[in-house]
Amino acid sequence: MAKLIYATNMSLDGYIEDERGAFDWFPVDDEVFAVHTELLRSAGTFLYGRRLYEAMSVWETDPALAALSDLMGGFATAWRAASKVVYSTTLDKVSTADTRLERSFDPDRVRDLKATATSDLIVGGANLAAQAFQAGLVDECQLFVLPVVVGGGKPGLPTGMRVDLELLDERRFRNGVVRLRYRTVGQ
Template sequence: MARLQYTTICSLDGYIADADGAFDWAEPDPEVHAFVNDLERPVGTYLYGRRTYETMAVWQTIGGPEHPAVENDYAEVWRAADKVVYSTTLDDVSTPRTRLERSVDPAAVRQLTDQAPRDVGIGGATLAVTLLRAGVVDDLRQFLHPVVVGGGTRALPDGVRLDLELVEERRFASGVVYLHHRRR
C-alpha cells in the first residue's frame, strides 16, 4: 500500500529556508545525496507547490559526464516519477509526466495515494501544511542540518498536533541527522 510522505531538509531550528529565502546551507553532500536517492526510488508521484516545482524542474535537464554520478542518479529517479503541481499562477508546466492542478483537495490526495502502486511524496512546506492540517500525511522524513538560521520558512506548521512513532534514524559524517516518523 502506498504511503503519503513529506520529506524535508531543514535547519536544526526547523526552517527549510532562512528569512531571506536562502537554503544554500541545505545542499546535501554525496553521502546524504546517495541516501536520499535510495529513499526516493520507491516514490512514483511527487506533489509540488509552484515554488518547489520550479526549483525541482532543473532535474529534468541534469545529466551527463559533467555532473557527479549521485546527481545523475537522482535526475533519473526524478524523471521516472509523475508530478502533480498545485498552482493558481502557473499557465502550464514544463516537464514531462507532470500535470497542473489549480487547488489542493486533501481527500483527492488521499484517494490518489490509496490507489497508487508506489509511494507519493510531498515537496514543499506550503503544500505540506495543507495536507498535515487535513491529517492525510502518513510519514514525516526530516534531514536536520547542523545549522540554526533563526527564522524563515518553517518545515512544520504551528497549530497541528501529530502523534508519531520514530521508525528510522541515521547520522551522517557531515552532522546531518535523518529522522523518519510515522503517524500512529
C-alpha cells in the same frame, strides 16, 4: 495502500528557508545525496507546490546537471521517473513530462491517489505539506536535520496544529546531518 511521505531538509531550529528565502546553507555531501536519491526512487508520485516544482524541474530540463556525476545522474533519473502533481494558482503551464497542474489541493483526490498507487507518494514544500497534515493524509515524515541554526524563516513543519509522531528510524551522517523518520500517530 501507498503512504504519503513528507520529506524535507531543515535547519536544527526547524526552518527550510532562512529569512531571506535562501537555503544555501545545506551541506553538500555524497552520502546524504545518495539517501535522497533512494527516497525518490521509492516513490511513484511527487506532490509539489509551485516554488519547489520550479526548483526541482531542472533535474529534467537541464541535462548538463545530470552529466556532472553518476550521483547527480541517478538523482535526475529517479526524479524524471516519477509522476508529478503541481499545485499552483499562478503557474500557467508545467515544463516537465508526466506532470499535472492542479489549481487547489483536494484531499479527496490525494486519498484516491494513495488508494490506487502502486508505490509511495512524496509531498514536498512546507505549505503543501501543512495542507496534507491538516487533512490527515501524511503517513510518514523524513526530516533531514542540518547542523545549522538559521534563526528564522519558513518553518519546515506545520504551525497551529498538533501531530503526534512515532520514531521509526534515525540515521546520522558524517557531515552532521541527521535523518529522522517518523510515522504519524492517530491521523
